[in-house]
Amino acid sequence: MSEPAALPFQLIPGNTLLTRTPEEGRQLAIKMSRLVIKVTQPDSVVRERLRPIYAEDAAMLIAICQTVATEFATIAAANNYWRDPKPR
Amino acid sequence: MSEPAALPFQLIPGNTLLTRTPEEGRQLAIKMSRLVIKVTQPDSVVRERLRPIYAEDAAMLIAICQTVATEFATIAAANNYWRDPKPR
Amino acid sequence: MSEPAALPFQLIPGNTLLTRTPEEGRQLAIKMSRLVIKVTQPDSVVRERLRPIYAEDAAMLIAICQTVATEFATIAAANNYWRDPKPR
Amino acid sequence: MSEPAALPFQLIPGNTLLTRTPEEGRQLAIKMSRLVIKVTQPDSVVRERLRPIYAEDAAMLIAICQTVATEFATIAAANNYWRDPKPR
Amino acid sequence: MSEPAALPFQLIPGNTLLTRTPEEGRQLAIKMSRLVIKVTQPDSVVRERLRPIYAEDAAMLIAICQTVATEFATIAAANNYWRDPKPR
Amino acid sequence: MSEPAALPFQLIPGNTLLTRTPEEGRQLAIKMSRLVIKVTQPDSVVRERLRPIYAEDAAMLIAICQTVATEFATIAAANNYWRDPKPR
Numbered sequence: 001m002s003e004p005a006a007l008p009f010q011l012i013p014g015n016t017l018l019t020r021t022p023e024e025g026r027q028l029a030i031k032m033s034r035l036v037i038k039v040t041q042p043d044s045v046v047r048e049r050l051r052p053i054y055a056e057d058a059a060m061l062i063a064i065c066q067t068v069a070t071e072f073a074t075i076a077a078a079n080n081y082w083r084d085p086k087p088r
Numbered sequence: 089m090s091e092p093a094a095l096p097f098q099l100i101p102g103n104t105l106l107t108r109t110p111e112e113g114r115q116l117a118i119k120m121s122r123l124v125i126k127v128t129q130p131d132s133v134v135r136e137r138l139r140p141i142y143a144e145d146a147a148m149l150i151a152i153c154q155t156v157a158t159e160f161a162t163i164a165a166a167n168n169y170w171r172d173p174k175p176r
Numbered sequence: 177m178s179e180p181a182a183l184p185f186q187l188i189p190g191n192t193l194l195t196r197t198p199e200e201g202r203q204l205a206i207k208m209s210r211l212v213i214k215v216t217q218p219d220s221v222v223r224e225r226l227r228p229i230y231a232e233d234a235a236m237l238i239a240i241c242q243t244v245a246t247e248f249a250t251i252a253a254a255n256n257y258w259r260d261p262k263p264r
Numbered sequence: 265m266s267e268p269a270a271l272p273f274q275l276i277p278g279n280t281l282l283t284r285t286p287e288e289g290r291q292l293a294i295k296m297s298r299l300v301i302k303v304t305q306p307d308s309v310v311r312e313r314l315r316p317i318y319a320e321d322a323a324m325l326i327a328i329c330q331t332v333a334t335e336f337a338t339i340a341a342a343n344n345y346w347r348d349p350k351p352r
Numbered sequence: 353m354s355e356p357a358a359l360p361f362q363l364i365p366g367n368t369l370l371t372r373t374p375e376e377g378r379q380l381a382i383k384m385s386r387l388v389i390k391v392t393q394p395d396s397v398v399r400e401r402l403r404p405i406y407a408e409d410a411a412m413l414i415a416i417c418q419t420v421a422t423e424f425a426t427i428a429a430a431n432n433y434w435r436d437p438k439p440r
Numbered sequence: 441m442s443e444p445a446a447l448p449f450q451l452i453p454g455n456t457l458l459t460r461t462p463e464e465g466r467q468l469a470i471k472m473s474r475l476v477i478k479v480t481q482p483d484s485v486v487r488e489r490l491r492p493i494y495a496e497d498a499a500m501l502i503a504i505c506q507t508v509a510t511e512f513a514t515i516a517a518a519n520n521y522w523r524d525p526k527p528r
Binding site: 294327329347 | 473479
């Protein structure tokens with residue numbers, strides 16, 4: 001995997017795992033996964049070429065679900081599962 | 089993975105991980121997985137075309153089980169495993 | 177993945193993660209995985225056709241182990257690992 | 265996956281996750297994985313036929329490691345990571 | 353997997369899981385994954401040959417995301433999810 | 441998976457998950473994975489034949505990273521993430 005030295009972008013937008021809502025946490029999970037792909041394959045042309053490959057492949061779509069589920073588990077724990085009804 | 093900017097739907101129905109029962113939590117886990125597929129492949133025609141592919145493929149069905157299990161682990165923890173017999 | 181609206185069966189038998197023993201928890205883990213397959217592929221004829229495929233495929237058997245292990249992790253945590261010797 | 269009704273064997277030997285040592289916990293993790301394969305494929309002849317397939321396949325050996333690691337995570341947590349030096 | 357006896361490099365840079373920020377934790381997760389590849393395949397020529405293979409393969413990119421997510425879960429827990437706004 | 445009765449070697453070197461440093465914990469994670477392969481495939485000739493197969497296959501190298509990450513998660517939790525700066 002490529003070394004992320006002097007990255008021109010953040011791997012975690014906002015540099016925090018804390019979100020106001022579960023929905024925002026879920027969006028963060030998807031973004032964080034996408035950014036690992038970006039740092040591993042920095043060429044946007046290649047990434048665009050790969051997009052229809054995984055978006056039309058049932059097995060890869062399921063694998064993406066698995067990855068998002070794993071990221072979301074961490075984010076949900078960080079936010080104490082948004083059990084507190086008050087916005088933070 | 090596609091960026092979920094201005095999503096026309098929620099990634100987490102109800103915007104909460106809290107459910108009254110384990111059964112509802114399990115249903116939420118399935119829905120949350122399905123919605124990641126939807127955000128990654130927004131074209132419902134393509135999704136419908138993929139459905140019989142994974143639904144008739146043993147390996148993909150097992151992979152779906154894995155994904156649901158991972159989502160459910162988070163939801164179950166959020167609900168403190170529904171140990172409290174009183175409805176919430 | 178198919179939407180489990182108006183399911184004719186429960187995804188979690190008994191609607192609880194709490195079991196008396198680890199053995200029962202393990203059986204629940206297997207049942208819960210099986211029921212996700214059932215909700216994703218409701219046609220019992222197709223499911224019966226798939227059964228020998230995964231039951232005679234080493235890689236799929238290992239994948240099933242992985243899924244059961246993940247479900248069991250949640251069930252075991254829910255039961256506080258059955259550390260308390262008294263039956264519940 | 266096959267329904268484990270009236271199993272002629274236990275899925276968890278000794279019906280407990282508690283072991284005296286990490287080594288015994290590790291052995292239990294391997295046994296528990298093996299027993300899920302046994303309940304899914306009850307025919308010992310088939311299982312014996314599959315053994316050299318996965319034992320000589322690098323990818324399947326790695327997948328077995330993954331499964332054992334997941335089972336062991338649960339067992340280790342159940343035993344509070346055997347932090348207490350006294351035998352139980 | 354190769355035995356890491358007398359490694360000429362550290363598997364965990366800085367020999368700590370503690371980082372100041374989530375962003376640094378994410379970078380550490382990527383580095384730690386990369387170093388497992390390095391210890392398993394010490395030949396840099398082979399590693400360089402493999403790089404375009406996984407960087408242009410959608411399924412492998414997703415698998416890398418999965419690995420990074422798993423490492424990051426551990427690092428995030430170690431840092432108590434960076435909930436404390438003060439730098440450490 | 442083969443039954444580890446009367447193993448001629450330990451599955452967990454030192455029979456403990458506790459290590460002085462994260463680096464040693466990482467090495468233990470790699471060793472523990474390797475020993476599961478050894479117990480599943482006891483023939484060292486076969487294992488040596490498989491080594492270049494996975495060490496030169498990008499997908500398998502990533503799968504090894506996944507396994508090590510999972511083992512390490514358990515070891516890190518066992519050591520309370522080495523948060524205490526004092527050696528143990």
